[in-house]
Amino acid sequence: MTGALHNIAGNFHVPQPVNEPVRDYCPGSPEAEATLQEIKRIGGTTQSIPLQINGEIIETEQTQDVVSPHDHRRVLGKLSLANEGHVRSAIDAALAARRDWSRTPWWDRLSVFLRAAELVAGKYRDEINAATMLNQSKTFHQAEIDGACELADLLRFNAHYAEQIYANQPRSTQGENNYLDQRGLEGFVLAVTPFNFTNIAGNLPATAAMMGNTVVWKPSEKSAVSTDVVRRIFEEAGVPPGVINTVHGDGRLVTDVALADPNLAGLSFTGSTEVFRSLWKKVAANIDGYRGYPRLVGETGGKNAVVAHVSADPQALITGLTRGAFEFQGQKCSAASRAYIPRSIWRKIAEPLAAQVDSLVVGDVAEHRTFLGSVIDETAFDRVTGAIAKATDSGTHTLVAGGTGDKSVGYFVRPTILQTTDPDAFTLSTEFFGPLLTVFVYEDNDWLQVLELADRTSPYGLTASVYATERSAIAQALDVLRDASGYVAINDKPAGMSIGKQQFAGARASGTNDKIGSPLALQRWVSGRFVKENLSPDTDYRYPYLAD
Ligand code: NAD
Numbered sequence: 001m002t003g004a005l006h007n008i009a010g011n012f013h014v015p016q017p018v019n020e021p022v023r024d025y026c027p028g029s030p031e032a033e034a035t036l037q038e039i040k041r042i043g044g045t046t047q048s049i050p051l052q053i054n055g056e057i058i059e060t061e062q063t064q065d066v067v068s069p070h071d072h073r074r075v076l077g078k079l080s081l082a083n084e085g086h087v088r089s090a091i092d093a094a095l096a097a098r099r100d101w102s103r104t105p106w107w108d109r110l111s112v113f114l115r116a117a118e119l120v121a122g123k124y125r126d127e128i129n130a131a132t133m134l135n136q137s138k139t140f141h142q143a144e145i146d147g148a149c150e151l152a153d154l155l156r157f158n159a160h161y162a163e164q165i166y167a168n169q170p171r172s173t174q175g176e177n178n179y180l181d182q183r184g185l186e187g188f189v190l191a192v193t194p195f196n197f198t199n200i201a202g203n204l205p206a207t208a209a210m211m212g213n214t215v216v217w218k219p220s221e222k223s224a225v226s227t228d229v230v231r232r233i234f235e236e237a238g239v240p241p242g243v244i245n246t247v248h249g250d251g252r253l254v255t256d257v258a259l260a261d262p263n264l265a266g267l268s269f270t271g272s273t274e275v276f277r278s279l280w281k282k283v284a285a286n287i288d289g290y291r292g293y294p295r296l297v298g299e300t301g302g303k304n305a306v307v308a309h310v311s312a313d314p315q316a317l318i319t320g321l322t323r324g325a326f327e328f329q330g331q332k333c334s335a336a337s338r339a340y341i342p343r344s345i346w347r348k349i350a351e352p353l354a355a356q357v358d359s360l361v362v363g364d365v366a367e368h369r370t371f372l373g374s375v376i377d378e379t380a381f382d383r384v385t386g387a388i389a390k391a392t393d394s395g396t397h398t399l400v401a402g403g404t405g406d407k408s409v410g411y412f413v414r415p416t417i418l419q420t421t422d423p424d425a426f427t428l429s430t431e432f433f434g435p436l437l438t439v440f441v442y443e444d445n446d447w448l449q450v451l452e453l454a455d456r457t458s459p460y461g462l463t464a465s466v467y468a469t470e471r472s473a474i475a476q477a478l479d480v481l482r483d484a485s486g487y488v489a490i491n492d493k494p495a496g497m498s499i500g501k502q503q504f505a506g507a508r509a510s511g512t513n514d515k516i517g518s519p520l521a522l523q524r525w526v527s528g529r530f531v532k533e534n535l536s537p538d539t540d541y542r543y544p545y546l547a548d
Contacts, residue, residue, distance in 0.1 A: 102214075188216055196328070266525065307466050391427050451476065
């Protein structure tokens, strides 16, 4: 399509998006059986995961194994690693493709990604879910909502939001036409994506490309088998060569080269706070060399609080804590990782909550009874089990549930609840990104003080949830926690947003808060040019006041 500029006589409307229905995966259901077949196929081979630069598939000599975290002897893929030359070629390819792609009519660009959404939800659904289960250790349900549904939703809703952005035009008055040319950024966009969501990995390069940008995409090496399915889907959907260039490899090497390039127009990052800060510093150090001011978008870590009021429904709270803290092993940036619970409610829920959490099955995600798979790798295993050991040795924490781990076959950590008596405990402020929840029990009358405590304890500002049935308590929580998160759930877990309904991202140390799955996220990838066309130009320089 690149280069084939054409016009249609009429305004184009993208389909009204609806959320992709989430399938149930009951044992024996056609969707479960088909996914198990794919797990067998993908799990039984070691695939080559190449770079793709200017449309060309490149296998490098230097490779890295990509394993299944719940069965780490199973090598799913041999990942080709880029060197500096590959990164430079990817930048050159992006810059060369930019002229045509940025001039391709927007409905053509969006149609490519709408086609990709159909492939995600249809032809490749079983494959993308099976890869997400094997490579990120997600259960059927977690893989379905991530790999298939949320990725399809993001592509469809973003096309709809893009149409809205293009439709938002200035007023024209008699004798004057005004219009807004929403240009892609001048240069290339670097997209760096995390391991934990297949949909985020696909969404970051796609969002920038939809808006007319060309992209160098560095996916996480840990989930490269899943992201390779996305790469192939983009190719089959018709993303032209050079528009999204995939380079795998060492994050430092790739970003050192890309962030030093004068043509860097933007960085779209999702991952840890620490890495985003290091990239921001590199951009700052290179600022004199850029042609413009690169747009920096980063969605990063969280330490999300569940705050319960004495009027909370105890059973709803138990369910919200169990799902919010332990689904996908707590490896969601939005996962509940600290909870503030009044003493009278804690007396009622401590035992049943511990019993429920201790009954959760941890194991192979291909088994239907499994609630938690493993954490992503040995580093994550050591980080989470190390934090549990440090806390239990500290004298200020007691173990309520779980507390053990085993990395002999997969990186399995039992879902763990700690209770602390120290309001400033490190377990209430540090992100561990695993199945670890720390509870602070407060006196029933200290509601306002505990809201303030929750607000100031951690540097992050991503998600939060409030459990209360008294309206005044809900209002107080929304007020005191106003700056504490970019998303707050009332009587629900802090994780689990739905595209088109709840927009996602946070502030403070959690990122630039450019709401993923919203027009705001797309707006960052255009640079407006206003055009005024005078239909009746003046022919005399003198204004009336200059008259004799
Ligand atoms: P990560 O920061 O380790 O890695 C993210 C990406 O950066 C990967 O592609 C990785 O290869 C690359 N990278 C790693 N170290 C680098 C370095 N020194 N220089 C340059 N690039 C580097 O994050 P992760 O472990 O993949 O993901 C988990 C983190 O992401 C958690 O902190 C989580 O809270 C966060 N996250 C946030 C959101 C959000 O929307 N706020 C969503 C998902 C994940």
